[in-house]
Amino acid sequence: MRLNRRKIIDKIMLGIISILAIASAIPIFAILVNVYSEGAKYITLNFLIDLPPPPIGDGGGGIGPALVGSLILVLLALVIAGVIGFFTGLYLSEFSHTKLAQYAQMFLQIMVEFPTIIIGLFAYMVLVAPLKRFNAMAGAIALSIVIIPYIALNVREAYKSIPYTLKEAAFSLGVSAPVAYLRILLNAARHGVLTALLVGIARAAGETAPLLLTILGTTFTYFGGLDQPINAIPLLIYNFALSPYEKWHQVAWGAAAVLLTIILAIFVISRLIVREVKT
């Protein structure tokens, strides 16, 4: 009798766990289905190129300026954060015994958890307030601060995972440290480093909060210089979704489908890289 009750409780609890686990995965599928069913129909070549439509009236319109802006911002952020993040990660991995490395790693772990809006406030003070104008450079710097910790910590993992014997072999060749780390060992860590950069790109492409305080985003021009306001896809989705115009809501869904496709593509590529390493 007693054994029986335990078996029944066992079945019930396992059932509850399975149901809750499946329930927690439902939203992602709902999001994928909703974004594509609402947004995919607007995506045409013109949608990717054209200026946004007027809120009322005819004309398809598109997300051209936001797409160009996002490309510029992500590229700039990748260059800045890629350089800083890569060398920081290398230092964390190879000089992990130093006090500086220990502190830097702790600070980076805290930075990952920073509310990104605070990074926006910082970029505003440093780069927007002095210029008295919202500008692309402030947005790019803010994005790079957001992704530096992701890149640095992933690069650290990549270099840490190189077998010690390989490192010894590289240095026994008698080459200098830069050559050993950046030519020989980088080759061994290349998948991890590439994944680190891809993670950074995906983060930068989808980040919105710091852009609210740095690039303004309401401009209808494609690109006017790094000291001028610029638009970005996530910011356009945010602004248009909250606008009262049905037409702009449609553009927001279309832009969300574009952004989701970019994120999915990066996700699949990084999965393929990881799989290649494992086999």
Added chain:
Amino acid sequence: MSAQKIFPILLAFFATTSLLIVTGIVISLVVNSYPIFLRDGLSFIFRSAWNPVREDYGILPALLGTLIVSAIAISIALPLAISLAVFSAELAPKSIKRIINSVSDLMAGLPSVIYGLWGLYVLAPALNQYVMTPLHQYLGFVPLFSTKPIPTNLFTAGVLLAIMIIPFASSIIREAYSAVPHHLKEAAYSLGMTRWEVIRTLLGYIRSSILAGAFLALGRAMGETVAVAMVVGNTLTFPRSLFDIGYTIPSLIANQFPNAEAYSYMMPALYGGALILFIAGLIINLAGLYWIRRVMVKS
């Protein structure tokens, strides 16, 4: 030979940037919020006011909103995250496990503005129709449900945040669960325990990791900006129930920032809110990191 010596210094220079950035951020928050604390002292934190014309600011409602929204989020997310972790680590067959982990990684990497868009146009109306309105109708006498709900409110923001932090909390718990020494599990089974009893025992064994996951997820929830700003209602009133419209500190900053330049104390007030958010988040995240590190030292 000189490259040999310069290289570590060059690397150290780059590693220093993270220290400089964090220091710079702290300085920018302190310097810019200084005027409001100088004028109002701590009453800025404990008062409910937002009147730019009279330059009167108190962020208590936004602070409470942040706490309410993240409390809703974590209490919904934690049971689901634990279930997801256990299901993936213990119950699911290997092929399904791979799919679950991929899906959960994808969820964690999805931009918050997409969650926000979906939350605003799909989740909020559905919650309003199937959850909040019935709760208000039948349990309206309970203070928590006493406000007549509109789709975007504190509760909707809490649910959306829960969805966003589940994969994050779950991956920390999953990792800890898989790292439990195998002989422990075998010992538990050899006592004649049922599967559920073994799971319960192992969950007890990794409780510090569960706590760490909860704290780190809570930190994320408190700092999330755009997704919350899209569904929380954005009104600075004192929250009277879960279904009241409200503000969180990040969404307050996102929404009020465009007007801030026009007033002399609004900018300091927003930086002050950010400073409080930063300190609260730092404490919570350090607690989370501390518990994770303790587990790592133990094993």
